[in-house]
Each structure stands twice: as structure tokens, then as C-alpha cells.
Amino acid sequence: MQRLIGLLGRVRERPPSGSAPAPGAAGASELREEGWGGLHSAAASGDLARLQRRWWRKRFRVNGRNAQKQTPLHLACANGHADVVRFLAGKKCQLNPRDNSKKSPLMKAVEHQHKDCVAILLEHGANPDLRGAGGNTALHLAAAIPSKSLVELLLEHNAHIDAQNKMGYTPLAVAITEHCEEMVEFLLQKGADVHARDRHKRTTLMVAVAAGDVNVIRLLLRHGAELSHEDEFGRTALSYARLSGYADIYNQWEEFVNCERTGECSAGSTEGPAVLDSSCSGTTADVPLGAPAMTGADGF
Structure with a gap:
């Protein structure tokens, strides 16, 4: 395993992708107050102050819904x-309604x-x-x-760290698909x-390999990710390296796995191609991973 990690260390990491906007960014309708009353x-x-003044006659509508529920x-x-959140929470409003x-x-917060x-909200x-x-x-x-600060706060209040969404993705898998290396490391430390596997039994290592994220691959291996695990189609992380088009990663992994099986690995055998084609998209046509449904009708 250490030799494999050393091999990956020689592969140039793909350039970080541009920062994506936070999912569920505020829409103008949420920030306007016209059309709403009370x-x-x-x-x-x-x-x-206005909330407090109107409270005595509006208090029974504290859980009322607008057009977006x-x-x-x-x-x-x-x-x-x-x-305002502190005031409403203190007045025993419903804390978990969904729109x-x-x-x-x-x-929303x-x-x-x-x-x-x-x-x-968590304190209440x-x-x-x-x-x-x-x-x-x-x-x-x-x-x-x-x-990290929000993740830490949620975990302190017993949020389930390995909760799965409809795709079977845990927060760790989501961080991998978003190329958030620091978040991946943080969640592993926590x-x-x-x-963890998704609904197609793909491991987090398979997700990282399909994304071509070398640094994340190394992190997962250091935390004990297994190369031998198979998804529901019988594919391993090595298969995903081949299907994803990352020839250098695939060739080095195949060499490593073969020499481990035969016991012929030597110090010199850890040398391999040192360059990963940074033009690769990180997607796989044969086994599309997709991203967790974070926005739109199929989002939250």
C-alpha cells in the first residue's frame, strides 16, 4: 500500500476546478419582502421590533406558510x-417545517x-x-x-456523518464529487x-478514481480504502481507472497489483509515468457517476 501511495505521489494532480457557487444560492424572491404581510x-x-409589536395578534400565525410553503x-x-431566529425559536415555533x-x-441557514x-436552531x-x-x-x-465550521457544528449536534442521499452518496462522497480535498480530509478525520458505498455499490475510492482526483485518491488510500472492493457490476477501482481514461493511473495500478500478487515488487518498480494528462475531464462515458442531486426539482 505504501508503494502504491508513493506511485500516486508521482502523478501530477489535475488543476483544481473553479469554485462552484454554493448550492441553493439565495433567489431574489427570498430576499424581497413585498407581497408578504405580518x-x-x-x-x-x-x-x-415590528415582529415583537405585532406578536400579540399574530402569534397564532407563527407557523403560517407563504406561497412557497x-x-x-x-x-x-x-x-x-x-x-429573529432566536425570538421565533424562543416562542416555540415549529423548528422543522419543510417548504x-x-x-x-x-x-436554509x-x-x-x-x-x-x-x-x-440546533441549540433549540x-x-x-x-x-x-x-x-x-x-x-x-x-x-x-x-x-468546515458548519460541518463541525452539525457533527457536534449529532448529525449522521454517513447519511446517504437518494443516490447513496454520503457527505464524504459529495465532497469528492465537488473536488473539495480539504473537506474530504476533514470528514475522514471526523x-x-x-x-461507504452508493446505491450501485461504488466505493468512495471508485468515485475519486472516476473523477481523476489524485490527491483525494491518496487520502482515501491512507485511510484504508480497499482496492479489491467491487461494485454491483464487478468493477474495482482499477477498472474505474481504465474506464475513466486515466491511462497513467491505470498502468501504474495494474503494475502494482500484478507485482504484489507475484511478490516481485522491488524498490525500482515503484517508478512509473510521472505525468497525468490534465486535459482529462474527470468523467467516464461508460460508467457515468453523475453528481448528487443538489439543486432543482430533484434537489433538497
Whole structure:
């Protein structure tokens, strides 16, 4: 295994892809208050004083829904009004309602990276493991952003680190597909299952190989990822290296596996091609991985 890690160390990593926008970025409709009345308008604009003044006659509508089935708490979380979130949570409003997109207030706070709102909700007992339309939890979202501080906070409140979405992807697998190397390492350090499989029994190592992410491959191997595991089609990580078009990785792995089987490996045999064609797209035509459903109708 150490020789294999050494081999991969000689392969030039592909250039990091451009930063993708955080999934579920705020839409203008969430940030406008016109068209809303009472509690929704006050919560959306962060007008705590108006919220408090109207409370005595509006309090029975604290869990009321707008056209998107969002409660005042949804709107306060989306816009980062922590004082309003604290006020509403303290008034015993529902903490886990889900809107038209199946997003809870906690998911809204996470996707817009309002950590103070996330902390308040969790302290008041919000469920960190609710699933959106795509089966994604708040932890999937935080891993995809990526935000270590939000992941840490969610884990401190017992979020399931190996929760699977509808594709069977754990937050670790999502971080791999998003090419978030630091998040992958962080989740592994926090105890994420390196052997987790998706609904087609693909391991996290297979996902990383199909993406051509050399640094992530090394991280997974150092944390005990197995080369011999097979998916439902009988393919191993080595098969994925071949199918993905990464000839250098495939050739070096094949040489390593063969010499390990015959016991003929030597110090010199760890030498191999040192260049990975950085023009590779990281996708595989024969075995499409796809990405976790993070947005749109099949998202949260």
C-alpha cells in the first residue's frame, strides 16, 4: 500500500476546478419582502421590533406558510437574521417545517452559510438529519459548500456523518464529487466511513478514481480504502481507472497489483509515468457517476 501511495505521489494532480457557487444560492424572491404581510414580512426583513409589536395578534400565525410553503422562520434563516431566529425559536415555533423544495429552516441557514442561525436552531433542538427531495441532509449541503465550521457544528449536534442521499452518496462522497480535498480530509478525520458505498455499490475510492482526483485518491488510500472492493457490476477501482481514461493511473495500478500478487515488487518498480494528462475531464462515458442531486426539482 505504501508503494502504491508513493506511485500516486508521482502523478501530477489535475488543476483544481473553479469554485462552484454554493448550492441553493439565495433567489431574489427570498430576499424581497413585498407581497408578504405580518410575521413573514417582519421576519424576512429582520425587523425584530415590528415582529415583537405585532406578536400579540399574530402569534397564532407563527407557523403560517407563504406561497412557497415557507414559514417566517424559513425567511429569517435564509436572510441571516439571527435575532429573529432566536425570538421565533424562543416562542416555540415549529423548528422543522419543510417548504416546497423540502428544505427546513436549518437547511436554509446552512446553504446561505449563516452559522449563527444554524447554531440557534440546533441549540433549540432542530433535526440535523431531515432529508430534502434528493435525500440530502444539512450535512451534505455543508460538505458541498464546503464549510468546515458548519460541518463541525452539525457533527457536534449529532448529525449522521454517513447519511446517504437518494443516490447513496454520503457527505464524504459529495465532497469528492465537488473536488473539495480539504473537506474530504476533514470528514475522514471526523470518522467518515471510507468504505461507504452508493446505491450501485461504488466505493468512495471508485468515485475519486472516476473523477481523476489524485490527491483525494491518496487520502482515501491512507485511510484504508480497499482496492479489491467491487461494485454491483464487478468493477474495482482499477477498472474505474481504465474506464475513466486515466491511462497513467491505470498502468501504474495494474503494475502494482500484478507485482504484489507475484511478490516481485522491488524498490525500482515503484517508478512509473510521472505525468497525468490534465486535459482529462474527470468523467467516464461508460460508467457515468453523475453528481448528487443538489439543486432543482430533484434537489433538497
